[in-house]
Amino acid sequence: MFQRKEEILGSVLALIIVVTLLSSSLVSANLASEEAGVIKQAVSNTSVILMIGDGMSFEQVKLAKLVEYGLSDNLTMEKLPYYASVRTADYENKTTDSSASATAMATGFKTRDGYLGIDRKKVEVINIVEIAQQLGKSTGIAVTSPIYKSTPAGFLVHGDIEYDYDGIMDQIVETNVDVLFGGGSDYLTTERIDILLSYGYNITYTRDEFLTLNSEKLVGLFDGGQLPQEKLRNTSLVPSLAEMTTKALDLLSDDEDGFFLMVEGSQIDWGCHENDIVYAALEGIAFDYAVKVAYEYVQTHENTILIVTGDHETGDLKIVSSDLDDTLPMDLVTEEEIKNQRIARANDIEVTWGSERHTSKHVPLFIHGEAFNDIEKGILIQNTDIFNIMNQTFYGLPISITDISPPSTSETSSFKVLTMLIPLFIVPVFLVLKKRKY
Numbered sequence: 075m076f077q078r079k080e081e082i083l084g085s086v087l088a089l090i091i092v093v094t095l096l097s098s099s100l101v102s103a104n105l106a107s108e109e110a111g112v113i114k115q116a117v118s119n120t121s122v123i124l125m126i127g128d129g130m131s132f133e134q135v136k137l138a139k140l141v142e143y144g145l146s147d148n149l150t151m152e153k154l155p156y157y158a159s160v161r162t163a164d165y166e167n168k169t170t171d172s173s174a175s176a177t178a179m180a181t182g183f184k185t186r187d188g189y190l191g192i193d194r195k196k197v198e199v200i201n202i203v204e205i206a207q208q209l210g211k212s213t214g215i216a217v218t219s220p221i222y223k224s225t226p227a228g229f230l231v232h233g234d235i236e237y238d239y240d241g242i243m244d245q246i247v248e249t250n251v252d253v254l255f256g257g258g259s260d261y262l263t264t265e266r267i268d269i270l271l272s273y274g275y276n277i278t279y280t281r282d283e284f285l286t287l288n289s290e291k292l293v294g295l296f297d298g299g300q301l302p303q304e305k306l307r308n309t310s311l312v313p314s315l316a317e318m319t320t321k322a323l324d325l326l327s328d329d330e331d332g333f334f335l336m337v338e339g340s341q342i343d344w345g346c347h348e349n350d351i352v353y354a355a356l357e358g359i360a361f362d363y364a365v366k367v368a369y370e371y372v373q374t375h376e377n378t379i380l381i382v383t384g385d386h387e388t389g390d391l392k393i394v395s396s397d398l399d400d401t402l403p404m405d406l407v408t409e410e411e412i413k414n415q416r417i418a419r420a421n422d423i424e425v426t427w428g429s430e431r432h433t434s435k436h437v438p439l440f441i442h443g444e445a446f447n448d449i450e451k452g453i454l455i456q457n458t459d460i461f462n463i464m465n466q467t468f469y470g471l472p473i474s475i476t477d478i479s480p481p482s483t484s485e486t487s488s489f490k491v492l493t494m495l496i497p498l499f500i501v502p503v504f505l506v507l508k509k510r511k512y
């Protein structure tokens with residue numbers, strides 16, 4: 075009897091092990107074939123919209139939110155379902171400049187200040203625009219700075235040439251990027267115009283023409299240098315970042331292979347460098363309205379992932395207090411009234427500025443994309459992981475990003491792993507207890 079019970083238990087255990095092994099191999103075979111399917115489909119048509127608030131961290135987001143919505147609502151970027159934090163340090167400094175940060179996001183390499191599209195040893199590295207192009211996708215850039223400034227340049231050119239605007243423009247006109255919107259027409263020489271025309275681009279300098287032009291390849295430059303800041307922008311002459319985003323999506327979405335679009339709210343950074351609360355708030359709000367355009371777009375285009383982040387913090391901004399509970403009054407009719415109300419509300423918020431420069435504070439990351447449903451929220455990642463996310467999306471690979479949070483958080487996750495292992499101990503314990511009965 076004793077012997078038989080032992081034997082039965084032994085065979086049951088063996089059976090459990092065999093069944094478990096079989097089913098897990100079946101599951102992995104299944105996953106592998108599903109993954110292969112995903113890869114094929116994803117490479118053919120996924121799109122990525124990356125939106126960068128220059129100098130934008132959590133307090134800059136809060137500032138724009140308070141001015142526009144008080145405590146009654148959130149910015150659109152805050153409504154994206156996935157969120158995390160990003161460490162922005164570059165290869166040599168805890169506090170990055172915009173070139174190194176753009177290069178990290180565009181290429182996946184931490185590099186040195188001033189370096190564009192090259193690694194720390196000055197080796198040229200492929201960027202996400204070039205990868206998209208290799209996969210047959212359309213590409214676009216829309217910014218409120220000149221197109222030759224650090225962030226857009228980090229996605230377009232290669233070299234230790236941050237302030238060599240002629241050198242940058244010489245490379246930009248050869249990038250074959252499909253849409254290019256922003257400022258910087260002072261550097262669009264006759265020679266460079268001829269090059270663009272020979273590649274089939276339309277070039278426009280006015281908002282009216284821009285809004286009606288339907289050209290596969292379009293360069294729209296609306297100022298000699300940077301675009302006028304929101305507070306001073308003539309809304310009938312210079313398109314908003316939201317209008318540029320709408321136009322870019324309109325043109326790029328015609329490509330059935332998908333597209334890559336980078337949009338930058340370039341001047342949040344400059345508002346913060348000047349410790350100018352109105353400048354920073356209005357640029358942040360304008361950026362969020364561009365995010366709104368993109369967020370509405372991705373609701374109806376399931377193969378498109380939307381990523382919103384900052385490249386670093388600027389100004390060491392802290393919001394001290396605000397009594398703005400309600401949203402901006404909705405009964406304001408003219409753009410001028412709305413703008414003046416925003417200015418008044420921004421001036422009502424009490425803040426401190428700890429710096430006139432960039433800081434090493436983490437920046438937020440907001441994402442809309444199905445692949446993020448099962449990824450842990452609130453983790454801390456490197457800015458180079460933003461490149462990984464985009465690259466993995468384009469190649470249809472599972473999203474793999476690394477949580478670099480300090481130990482306290484990882485202790486929690488090892489506890490989770492231990493909890494999951496508990497069932498493995500139950501079978502042997504059960505056997506030992508059974509044995510003792512006889």
Ligand SMILES: [Zn+2]
Nearest residue numbers: 128129172385
């Ligand atoms: Zn920057």
